[in-house]
Amino acid sequence: MLRNGANGDWIGTFQGHKGAVWSCVLNSTAMLAATASADFSAKLWDAITGDELHTLQHSHIVRACQFAEQSPKLITGGYEKKLRLYDLNKMDAEPFVIEGTPDKIRCMAWHQDDKLLLTSYIDNSGIGVWDMRTQKIVKTMETGKEVTSIEIIEQGQHITTADGNEACFWDGDKLEQRKSFSQEWKVESASFCPGRGRFVVGGEDMYAHLYDFASGAELECNRGHHGPVHTIRFAPGGESYASGSEDGTIRIWETDFATKENGDVQNGS
Structure with missing residues (x-):
């Protein structure tokens, strides 16, 4: 659902997923929305009209999605143990797939002008710090759980x-x-x-x-x-x-x- 942040008033509902929605985000201009779902898909939406623009099929549950801040990119992650990076200007093209995640992904966040990506996991402690220029984990921020x-x-x-x-x-x-x-x-x-x-x-x-x-x-x-x-x-x-x-x-x-x-x-x- 899309709501007014000041008072909670309902604006509209994005309808289309057939499973639990684990993540929902707006891009920096609030023109686009993205959602990640247990139905093995992520979706891209027009945040103004509520229209579904694209369904991004995955092979397992999608737990997280995030728009990049400095470029027209969308990244997804979940139970596949991989990252999928989509170019919003070329949505008909196959996503760039990044392998090597230590576990199923729970949360993600872009950092340092999209040069880094932070990822947390379903069953492992710590936060993986990815250098998105090399697509490698360069550091782990240690946590207890x-x-x-x-x-x-x-x-x-x-x-x-x-x-x-x-x-x-x-x-x-x-x-x-x-x-x-x-x-x-x-x-x-x-x-x-x-x-x-x-x-x-x-x-x-x-x-x-x-x-x-x-x-x-x-x-x-x-x-x-x-x-x-x-x-x-x-x-x-x-x-x-x-x-x-x-x-x-x-x-x-x-x-x-x-x-x-x-x-x-x-x-x-």
Whole structure:
């Protein structure tokens, strides 16, 4: 579904997949959308009209898809243990296939002007760092458990990940961990707002937690979901954040930085 980010209003629905949709993304202009599904396909959509433009057939479940930022490219990955790179200007051509992934892919994120690609896995810990110029893994960012969420913000300066009971924060240039915070429950997703000095975490305890980054102190614990929180992300300005849950709902939570001008956002709506 496509929704208004400020108030959650429904805009439209992309219809066509015959299995669970594991990943959905917009390109940088919000003109195109891509989805990855358990039906062994990824799809490219016109984000304005909702029309399906292309079905990209795979031989197994597709877990992740991402548009490149600096070029007209789309990359997919999943249970095939390979990456498929599509040229959006030549969608009738076969994709460029990159072999050698250590395991089934769970998450992906482009980094450093699309020179690098970060990948996490279903059954293996760590994040593989691919040099897309050589199509080789050049580094592994070590983690204790399998990484379930990767966020890269502010032109790649900050990377936030979730694995096991940890929310981890990385230096985007050095690809080294700066800080981590442990929880008493499994963390599924985390998001950082460096300008506000806050981060949010969601997971198996079904709550949306807001923390102070400097001290790690919990500032808010928002209740409302009735299932694990699988994804959580700040709005660009940090005035709100959204959480998506296994209970079939997305909730938009207003932070204490929200102003009266943002009155469309309702706490817990």
